[in-house]
Structure formats: structure tokens, C-alpha cells
Amino acid sequence: MKTITKKPEVLAPAGTLEKLKTAIHYGADAVYIGGNAYGLRSRAGNFSFDEMKEGVAFARKYNAKVYVAANIVAHENDTDGAGEYFRTLRDIGIDAVIVSDPALIEICALEAPGLPIHLSTQASATNYETLNFWHEEGLERVVLAREVSMDEIKQIRNNTDVEIEVFIHGAMCISYSGRCVLSNHMSMRDANRGGCSQSCRWKYDIFEMDEETGQPIGLEGNPDEPFSMSAVDMAMIRHIPDLVEAGVDSLKIEGRMKSIHYVSTVSNVYRQAIDAYCNDPENYEFNEAWEDELWKVAQRELATGFYYGIPDPNQQIFGKPRKIPKYTFIGQVIDYDEETNIATIEQRNHFKIGDDIEFYGPGFSHHKQTITEMWDEDGNPLDVARHPMMIVKMKVEHPVKPLDMMRKRKA
Template structure:
């Protein structure tokens, strides 16, 4: 574990004084957790024009509630309207954007220029942030979008930290960059695998993650057949044997080797946060509108602490190794630093079968705490019973471990286990806890 901190871009920061921590929120509950655990802003999807048609997504009513909640924390809510529209999607854009504006949304994240232009025309209170789906990779393109009135761009994931710093030197604009979570292995938007494999339109929210599927890689050898056969010295070679039996495609892999895949490791830039802050990135974006509450709360909690610690005292900042441990409890995919430093290499893909579960699960949500009895009221989120080893954690890194002792229901009846989703139970806790603290347990 490295605690070395680079100071490559010290002193070059401009725009926002303190970088924004931007969290994904797949639904209203996730929004509340993300903000309570430290996000300065969240991005959500509405019922239309977003790229996660499988997520819960927000109604306008839920958006209003989310905005109200966020306000109490001084946080903002952005809406992803990042599809590439087809003709039939055009009707209704104006009304939709007006509704977002009315709901108190601060910004939209848009890729299709017609959505960008329409928002600027009909809903001027909405900031327009240019989506990573535009694959913005150079300062002149950033300048284009600034000239078009955008206060912020989300850069292509293919952009390096040096390129980002150079962009900041050329253009005075807010830069948002993905620093944690999954990434398209293609240029975002430049992939229609889903369209071809499943008739689902990837650029309108139908992506079925075909890049994570397994493929076999072959070489087409049909044209070389005559050449091979004329080479008498090749007699007896296995390749020639294959041609003899009519096989004209040569596998590049051997039996038992991993299949080809485009699957990219997730990003985690936690260790390089100071460098990214100093390079001038204004908004640190965490990916994952489809991820669990446990994941969002854990990841945001860690980045919040890291950003605060660095901004508080940059010179004496040290990476806390516990932060990485924390993140690993909620993650189930290997990570790398994307394109920020070195271009991804052969170690930056996932060829092996993927882990489905995470090391820890969200077991319960603290609803209430009685200081005199040291009893916590817990809303069940996963099975636990007396003897289960659990961890309590809350915003700003509050944390302790304990073993669950007796469990009571709200009527005072002793339970042998907390079995029922959302059931309210009481347990004794070793340290004070607060509403919104989370209880996790190790996955078996």
C-alpha cells in the first residue's frame, strides 16, 4: 500500500475552490445516502432521455423531494439526459427540461447537441454540463463547448491527467472527471454491440454490457490455404493438418486459456486524489447509478474524507490505508487508474470469471438510538442473528465493530434472527450510533 503523494500540479488550481464530490443516485433512497455520506452533488436519471433505462429512475415528484433533501445539506441534484436522440425522441424535450427546471434541478448532463441547445433556450436556470458521451479529449473541443455556453464539460475517460492540466491552461471552464467506478472500454458512445447482439440501443440506455461477455479470437486463414499447402516444408505441421481437415480459421488461444474480452477494470483514483485536485479537476465523479446503497455510501464516505483531509492541509496529507480497506468492502471488481497515468495495458482487463458478490453486505440501517439504554433501532436490510460480526459506520468515517447480541422486535419479543426485509429490530450497541448510520456484515 502506497502513501506516497505526488505534487505534480501544485498551485495550478483554478475555478471551484474546493472540488465537488459528485455521486450517482439510482433512486431517491440512494440519493439520500449519497448526500448524507458526503456528496456535494448527485446525478440521477429521470423517466426519459437517460442512459440507464434499467435503473429505477426518478419521477418529477421524487426529483422535487430529492432536491428538498439535498438543499438541507447545501447539495445539488443533476439529471443525466445523456442519450443520443432519434427523431421520435425530439418531441417532448422542451417540456421535459422545463419540468426539470421546475423541480429545482441544478444541471443536466447532456451529450446530444439538440438537448444542449434546447436546454439553453427553454430552461436557462438549468446548467448544461457536456457528457462524457461526447468523448471530449482536447482543449479546442472544450473551447468549442465553452463558446457554446457550457460552464462544465465531463471529459472522455481516455484523457490523461497531463492532458487535463493542459486543457485547464487553455480554457477557463469546470472540468468533471470520473475517478471511481466502471468505465466503457470503448470511447463512450462509440459502441453499438448491444444494438447488434440484442437489438437494444446502447446510446439510448439499452446497453447490455456486451463488452464484458466472452469471445474467441480467430485468424481467418482461408486466403493462405494455397500458400500453406505449397510449402512442402510445412508438412506435418499442426496448422497444415488443420487445413487438411477443412478448418480454415485458426484459434489464437489454446484450450483452457481465458477467452478474449473487452471488459475493463473499474477505476479507483483514491491514491492519486491530491494530484487530480492540483491538476484542476473541479468535480470528482463516482460512477454507479445501478450500484447498491452500501457501495455508494461507502465510496462517497471515503472520498469525502480524503478530499477534506487534503484541502485542510495539503502539505501534511497522507493517504489513510483504512480508506482503501473500506472501499474494498463494497467493491467486487478489480481496479486501476484508467487513462489518467499510463494507457491501460494487458493487466487492465478482466479476462477471468467475475466475482458476483461483494465482500460485505448492508445488513441494517440505524433508525434510532437510545442513549440511556444504548439500544439501537435497526431496519433490517439483510439477514443477521445473535453472534453475527457486524461493523457500524457513518459519515466522516465513524466506525466500530461488534458482535450482535440479543435481538428484539419492537414489541420487546426476543428474535432468533432478523429475517424480514425492512423489519424494525432492536439491538444493544457498543458505541453511540446515529440515524442513517449503516451496519454491514461480512459475506459468507
């Protein structure tokens, strides 16, 4: 009989305070955020210290944790002020910082004692000796390199007591553990210091210059689909039992720059799958609806990365992609009247009378309906909700709750 000794943590991305609250509401045990320094997502909605305080206070209400990514590769002068920064995070109540650079790790350990440190995936930890080394340096968790296989995770688990965190869903980087200088060369934006322009996802061809016109000529004859170095996205939803049985402590979702539609959907799905397996592993059955749900926010094909072998060409984006059904996040429930079945919606995208829509909420609740009646805040009938963030009242066919989401399929 299978017994689960420890349920792994669902760790979700939170690029903004709204996303932090959404992720926790939809089942995340912990979130990771970025501050205004030392992180690898300079274009994400990074948190001020005041926003961190609010986020930590919210997380505490739900017994959730907040981690801060400070995982740049530090050049000279990049560490200036780091000690004060880490002390501030500690005093705010941040549960851990995610760091890759040894200099920043040492500064944090010496100048902000009591603030737990997690080793970032950028540090490329791929064996248990490395984990034990960092454990001796005072780190309590290591985010493994994305190149580690499932068999290697089992070996690592059997030889170390350090907490293990792995990525289970989201974008994959074409470079080893995300350490890349292509963006620096192509756009003068340093990927290792927060400025990646995702140059690998651009389209490429081999060219020569026409001597007469001075214009480039594609040597491949201007193919319909130029070459790229772009990897498909990761999805481990079908392999939760393997991850749990391998002894992974934290299951990490990528995407601090993604929408609340993405964060809520993916957190919700993995919450359901992990709970279903851990609560009754003997009778666990994969629910196809979980994967169907993930496709509603997928941007690329999905695969399992390095977990079960070296990725083959099918895990690269070549040729015409399969047509992925696209859903638009169109509103969020802010109130519901049980007597009248009227929901109050904060509009996020255009919708109108006659649209087929879907509501979803925590616990994997779903229902579909057609919009038949809606009004503005003053009770005036509406045909279309076209103004961003406008408040709309709508007749609904099933009960909904505040923070439930509303979406529709694109034509």
C-alpha cells in the same frame, strides 16, 4: 507552501431517492440522477418529477446540488417533448442537465433558458479547443472523456475557464467514451439510448460448428477462462492530490445502479480524502484504511484507467481474479437510545445472534462487534432477523446514529 484555491466537488450517483439522500448524508456535494426520458440508464430507478422535487428540497437543506442526466444519442423523434421536459426540470430547481447530443443542447438552451447545461462524457471532449467551443455555446461545464490523461487535464485547465468534471471511481466502458453498438448487435438493446446489456463483460471464445452434431466446438479447447473485453474498475483514491492540483472542479463517482451500501461507502471515502488534502496539503498523508474501505464494495480489480498512460492487459479482466472480500449490507440504523445502548435497525439482509458485524457512518466512523442480543418491535427475543425490512432492536457496544449502516463479511 501549497494553497488550495478551490476544493473540488464530490459528485455521487443517485439511482433512487433513497440513494440521493444517502449520498448527500455521506458527504456528496452534488448528485446526478436520471429522469424518465433522455437518459442512458433505462434500468436505473429513474426519478419522477415529484421525486425530483423531493430530492431537490432535501439537497437544498444540505447545500447540495442535483443534476439530471439527459445524455442519449438522439435518433429521429427522440427529441419530441424535450423542450417541455427541460422547462420542467428548470422550474423544479434542478441545478444542471448533463447532455451530449447537440440537438438536445440547442433545445435546452432555447426552450429552457436559465437551466445550466453540462456536456456529457459521451461527447468525447479531449482538448481545450473543444471546451472553449462549448463554452461559447453557453455550457458552463464539460465532463471530460475518460480517455484523457492527467497531463492533458493540466493543459486543458491552463487554456480554458470552463468547469472540468472527471470520473474518479467506478466501472469503465471498453468503448471510446461509452459509445458502443455491441449491445445493439448482441441483444437488440441500444447502449446509446439507455439500454446497454454490457455485452463486453460476457465471456467469449472462437468456435466452429461440428458438421456431425451441429454443435459449436471451441477452437481454443474450452479454456477455463474464456476471453472477454471487460475492463477493471477505476479508483483514483491514491491520486487525489494530482486531481486537485490539476484544477479539476468536480470529481465524479460512477454507479447509478449500485446499492446504498456502495454509494455511502464510496462517497464517505472520497469525502475524507479530499477534505484531508484540501484542508492541509503540506501535511497530507494517504490513509490505507480508505482503500481498504473501497474494497468492501468493489466488484472487480481496481486501476487508474487512462490517467497515467494507456491501460495495459493488467487493466483488463483476464484469468482468475484475485479474491475480493465480500461484504453484505444487512441493516440501517433508524434510532438509538443512549441510556440503554439499544439501536433500532431496519433489516436489509439476513443476520443472526453470533454474527460479527460492522457499523459505519458519515465522517468515516467505524466499529465492530458481535451480535449478542436482539428483539423484535414488540420486545420478543430474536435469534435471527430473516424477514426483509423488519424492525429489529439490538444491543450495541458503541453509540450509533440514524442512517448509520450495518454490514457483515460473507463467509
